[in-house]
Amino acid sequence: MLTTKLFLGFGVFVLGSLSFENPFSQDNYIDLNTETAVVSKLQSPGKEIYADFCMQCHGANGKGDTKNFPPLDGSDWLKTKRNQSIAAVKFGQSGPIMVNTKKYNSSMPAMGLTDQEVADVMNYIMTSWSNKQTKVVTEKEVAAIKK
DSSP: OOEEEOTTTSSEETTTTTTETTTTTTSSOOOOOOOOHHHHHHHHHHHHOOOOOOOHHHHHTOOOOOSSSSTTTTOOOHHHHHHHHHHHHHOOOOOOEEEEEEEEOOOBBBOOOOHHHHHHHHHHHTTTTTOOOOOOHHHHHHHHHOO
């Protein structure tokens, strides 16, 4: 019996008794349909940036110091003030802000990050600890934020 199957773009295709490996097989790509894979992909480049620029004040656990540096973990400011959060990372932050009903009035200097680095660290922060981001911060979105 002659078997004729053709799967374009998926796995192996069989035509007659010959089979060919498809280099564009799903097996050759990371599955981004799972939440874990998406979070991991979003965290990857930003984790290093966070360690280099943010961890000293906001802590490895994102909890801040509850006195001078606000928490990033579970921050209502990050959730409700997306553009201001991006601007703070891009340009620095000074003046009073309210985070989780507590007033903070410290200065955060501009870090000199590129728009892509800002997007990467924002995605890391917004998918770390108890934060569950649903909308990815893009380089284009960061570029649109003006001082």
